[in-house]
Amino acid sequence: MRRLGAVAWKELVQMRRDRMTLGMMVGIPVMQLLLFGYAINTDVREIPTVVYDQDNSAESRDLLRRMIATGFYEDVGAVRDYDEIALALRTSRARVALVVPRRFGERLRAGSAAQVQLVVDGSDPQTVASATNTASSLVAARSLELLTERTVHAAVLQPLRLEPTTWYNPELKTAIYVVPGLVGVILTMTMTMLTAMAIARERERGTLEQLIVSPVRRIELMIGKILPYVGIGYVQMSLVLLIGHFVFEVPLQGSLGLLYALAPVFIAANLAIGLVFSTIAQTQQQAMQMSFFFLLPNILLSGFMFPFEGMPVPAQWLSQALPLTHFLRIVRGITLKGASFGEVQGELAWLTAILCILVIAASTRFSKKLG
């Protein structure tokens, strides 16, 4: 216990001296939070749109007006042919083009079916989805209206209607979706990197050899080194939740106590990953590179940015192996949906299993012998 205490105490003193790293540990969460909260927004608004109106009728102008009124499209000008549409998309003047064919108004007035075309820039899938969805619901609603006007009995009802209701994030605000996830991403990034570097630093400066010849046990060294960083992890988590709640109005539905009680399992898993890295890396630089390399699959595959359901099956397996995947479900579950312990225990079981494997891997790799 005394030995473990000595290691943890030393780590704390070093941490306090290293103003730069300490500043980063607080600065990174705040900066990321502001970046993700303000800058990154997947709710697409005012997509620049060009119009190729071959009909130029009252009906075609009416359709365009209705589209602009949704707020999703911004009319950036008219074009005269498909070449000009292509040019507008290539130069990024527009992302969407609305094409109204000749005799559009005439066909509508005659009561027959008319078509409009929506050309969408597929190089940005987020835009495609938003642009198409909005336009099709708009057109569907309009055609229903027209149908009603044509029928003598105004009381004709749509036979089947979908009434979508979004729970937990009704306005589909990106910040609400992103901020709880950010807690996990920031912890993954800083916790892995800090531990990996803390041991690599000892190796680089020759102090690890001094520790290896001392009677300190592996487990004392590992836990002693990790403990102060768990504290840092809590500070970061609280910071993100606080700013998220008060600046970005992220709701905190569930029990914060539950979240704080479960977080150490996730934090420890990341610290263990850092330890495994540190047994491989010979220098601090290598340790840092490995941590960054590890961050990428976490951001892409954990469900932080892209939905788990959209991944091919092998990617889903990989995703399940990442601690972040499970912690994201826990943190979103608790903060946004008010999930109880029973409702997140499946994810907790996953986290615990991953943690056990990592601890075994770290302690077998971390040897008190050289050569």
Added chain:
Amino acid sequence: MTLPIEREVVVETEHLSRRFGNFVAVRDVSFKVYRGEIFGVLGPNGAGKSTTIRMLCGILDPSGGVGRVVGYDVAKESEQIKQRIGYMTQRFSLYEDLTVEENLEFYGGIYDLPRARRRTRIDQVVAQGGLAQRREQLAGTLSGGWKQRVALACATIHEPPLLFLDEPTAGVDPVSRLQFWDQLHTIADRGTTVLVTTHYMDEAERCHRLAFIFRGELLAIGTPDEIVERRELSVYELQVDRPVEAAERLRELPEVDGASHYGQRLRVAVRGSEDPERLVRDALARAGNAVHALAPGRPSVEDAFVSMVREDDARSARRAPEAA
């Protein structure tokens, strides 16, 4: 009245060996170190000194042979050994971002000293090392000599009966080195055994006993005087015309084991000659280098070392063609 004292063996190795792949870093090394002595392991860089020390500390497993340190087997009981030894390397493994006091505090904790004991020990090693003025200074801002003192204080904080020092004076100024060796003698005098590696000849002469390691093999062992005497060298210091050329002439003789320049003087070590002075004078006369002065000198550990290395070189040169 003197009684025959049974000397306590602290370190004992028998045919200790270590291979790294095909490379043999340490081959068949056997020696004993007794309680309270300063035992020097002398050899050039890469001779296997550090490898030997690491095996004795229990952080590197031997590939062959046996090592016993403070009564424990180095391969099987390394954790028991670690409690009872102090270890210091040329890198002075201090935490540069901790103060001197904090470094001592940390190593005291690592060696499981209770709080009160830790306080008194810190005060003691601070007094012994003359570190009182530096207690609050960050270790990283100390000069080499001070770092070395702090490192020694850290390595002895738990009063180990055995101290391993791996080139503890590398890169430290001569005055600090001198003080350091005085401190080692004080420590040894109190009964601590010191095993120290070095490649400095003046330091080798300060050891009670020496082991000479070259290319992983133990070439000689004994007190510095014994090692020098056993070599049976005759040393002369001469002043001669064109000393560089004279040295080259002399080195061509098989009996001459070394000819080196010391300012104006040339120092020549001769081995296995009936009349070494005649040999030197004749060789120089043949070459036409006039000898202005010639006086016998006292053979040193360095002379013995150079001579042994030369013999070993000649032996491996003879062995090589047979192997091919």
